[in-house]
Amino acid sequence: MIDIIRSEWTKIRSVRSTVWTLAVTALLMLGLSALLGATAANSADEPMPGHEAVAMSLAGGMFASLSMAALGVLVISSEYRTGGIRTSLMAVPRRLRLLTGKLVVFTAVALVVCLAASAGAIGIGLAISRPPSVEMAEVARATLGCGLYLTACGLFGLGLGTLVRHTPGAIVSAVALILVLPPLTNQLPGEWGGVVAEFFTTNAGTLVIFGRSGEYLGPWSGFGVYLAWIAVAVAAGAILLRRRDA
Amino acid sequence: MTAIRATNLSKRYGRTLAVADLSFDVEPGQVTGFLGPNGAGKSTTMRMILGLDRPSGGSVLVDGRPYEELRHPLRKVGALLDAKAVHGGRSARNHLLAIAQSNGIPAARVAEVLETVGLTAVAGRRIGGFSLGMAQRLGIAAALLGDPEILLFDEPVNGLDPDGILWIRTLMRKLAAEGRAVFVSSHLMSEMAQTADHLVVIGKGRLIADTSVREFIGRSSQGFVRVRSPRLAEMAELIKIGELYPDHLRVTAMTPLEIGTLAARAGIPLEELTYVQPSLEAAYMELTKDSLEFTS
Numbered sequence: 001m002i003d004i005i006r007s008e009w010t011k012i013r014s015v016r017s018t019v020w021t022l023a024v025t026a027l028l029m030l031g032l033s034a035l036l037g038a039t040a041a042n043s044a045d046e047p048m049p050g051h052e053a054v055a056m057s058l059a060g061g062m063f064a065s066l067s068m069a070a071l072g073v074l075v076i077s078s079e080y081r082t083g084g085i086r087t088s089l090m091a092v093p094r095r096l097r098l099l100t101g102k103l104v105v106f107t108a109v110a111l112v113v114c115l116a117a118s119a120g121a122i123g124i125g126l127a128i129s130r131p132p133s134v135e136m137a138e139v140a141r142a143t144l145g146c147g148l149y150l151t152a153c154g155l156f157g158l159g160l161g162t163l164v165r166h167t168p169g170a171i172v173s174a175v176a177l178i179l180v181l182p183p184l185t186n187q188l189p190g191e192w193g194g195v196v197a198e199f200f201t202t203n204a205g206t207l208v209i210f211g212r213s214g215e216y217l218g219p220w221s222g223f224g225v226y227l228a229w230i231a232v233a234v235a236a237g238a239i240l241l242r243r244r245d246a
Numbered sequence: 247m248t249a250i251r252a253t254n255l256s257k258r259y260g261r262t263l264a265v266a267d268l269s270f271d272v273e274p275g276q277v278t279g280f281l282g283p284n285g286a287g288k289s290t291t292m293r294m295i296l297g298l299d300r301p302s303g304g305s306v307l308v309d310g311r312p313y314e315e316l317r318h319p320l321r322k323v324g325a326l327l328d329a330k331a332v333h334g335g336r337s338a339r340n341h342l343l344a345i346a347q348s349n350g351i352p353a354a355r356v357a358e359v360l361e362t363v364g365l366t367a368v369a370g371r372r373i374g375g376f377s378l379g380m381a382q383r384l385g386i387a388a389a390l391l392g393d394p395e396i397l398l399f400d401e402p403v404n405g406l407d408p409d410g411i412l413w414i415r416t417l418m419r420k421l422a423a424e425g426r427a428v429f430v431s432s433h434l435m436s437e438m439a440q441t442a443d444h445l446v447v448i449g450k451g452r453l454i455a456d457t458s459v460r461e462f463i464g465r466s467s468q469g470f471v472r473v474r475s476p477r478l479a480e481m482a483e484l485i486k487i488g489e490l491y492p493d494h495l496r497v498t499a500m501t502p503l504e505i506g507t508l509a510a511r512a513g514i515p516l517e518e519l520t521y522v523q524p525s526l527e528a529a530y531m532e533l534t535k536d537s538l539e540f541t542s
Contacts, residue, residue, distance in 0.1 A: 003347055003348055003349065003350045004348055006347040006348075007344045007345070007346075007347035007348035008344075010340060010343050010344040010347055011333075011336075011340075011344045014335075014336045014337065014340035014341075014344070015333060015335040015336055016335055017335065078333060079333070082331055082332060082333050082334070083328055083330070083331025083332075084331055084332055084333050086293075086296075086298055086327060086328070086331060087331065087332070087345065087388065088348075089297070089298055090296050090297075090298070090319065090320070090323075090325060091319065091320055091345055091348040091349055092348055093296075093297040093313055093314040093316070093319055094314060245293070245298065245299040245300060246293075246298040246299070
């Protein structure tokens, strides 16, 4: 397994798209935090409370989630686009091992970058908006939560990429599941509508960033629900990867 | 030990049968040509050998085992399927490094195979800018990485210039001489005539012949006698069983001596009386003419 992980690490670090998408993720996080922080500092009469400042610092997460998902998709769909998947499967004919290698390497890379970007965004945001007091526990949870959330979005993309195989199709489904459909579910009527909305992908997944609780889910159980969605996508992709001709 | 053994191998895509009940062996120490018209099922068969496509029926073993069960498959089997199926954004060196690492092959091998195929000077360049010939060499470098006993090449000379063709031909002969099994597909008979020792010929997914190159010529196509004469029409009248062409007569069922004797008795002068050996090309055309997927 270590051989496969080493190989996947070489693959992910040796294409420009990785570097670019990771750079875009970090820039979105840091840039939006600085921008919103400066706007808030200039317009507000009194400094905003600490937890609001932390939440505002992570506003870039909405866009960063998409760039991470795109990177996750590309990790596998670019191999299908070029036909390189055949080379990969000739080298590692046990297909689930190949997928596991990709998941491990992607998770490690994404975690490092997303945690750093989240921490940086909060640091910049707080430095500019200067709230009177901030709880360190709040900062730690938000940093960890946002880093994990963004990594999870990337894994969602990797699962969907394995499932769909085509880059555009996989990215469209990722955008739909991460960004477009979640707010729409809030319009669902009745009690069941409310349940569906709260458990729906990123509606559940983002609770951990802002430390909020819904009617049924807390920050971490919400994140757990999001991980379950991702697990379904990855598992479905894995089953098809095993079955289909390459 | 038999390098590759296909037993009643079949592959169905929807309603089309791409490969049907195909059985053959590939032995070490020789170049086995895998021959058939375009669309005959050669690439599908190669993908099944490599565990990429799952057979609909039958089995194929590599060194006695299914490909998926090889622990470090690239140390046993090297293959070049589609030279352009690589991520263009990666350098040649990184492309090979990733492949080597996946099978626990030392990184030093990368430089060695780059040297072997003559790409050392462009090792750091992005593959996307490579010509087809360079991509082909890179694909062969990847196949050689694990120093495998078994090599598969799918149409390796397609789109290559004469230098490249000669280079690949020489390389395949050398690999076979080292005792490796070389299995190479082509739709060009002339190519195989110069490279292969053994032939597996398929058409419409079915086995047409599995034989040595020499036997293949001898058995499949008849030779004929070409007769030219200023009085060709009279000659045709006399022989009766000949096939008349504008400038010559073609006779398959008689020897030159028999024809010459008849002509002498009738007092007809002959301009030419030649026994024409069947060529490998002709033998192949004859065998596969019924199995062309697309006839123009």
